[in-house]
Amino acid sequence: MHEAGLPLPTQSNSGQARCFCGATIDVAVTERHIYEAHMMDSQLA
Numbered sequence: 001m002h003e004a005g006l007p008l009p010t011q012s013n014s015g016q017a018r019c020f021c022g023a024t025i026d027v028a029v030t031e032r033h034i035y036e037a038h039m040m041d042s043q044l045a
């Protein structure tokens with residue numbers, strides 16, 4: 001686990017955000033991306 005949990009995506013003034021994994025995600029799908037791309041794969045001990 002990360003020391004401070006999942007780092008929040010950096011949101012720009014264009015409405016898009018850059019996830020810590022490098023993926024460019026829209027603010028509308030940020031939570032969905034985090035969940036599907038990261039939460040779902042949290043079985044790595």
Ligand SMILES: [Zn+2]
Pocket residue numbers: 019020021022023033034037038
């Ligand atoms: Zn990501």
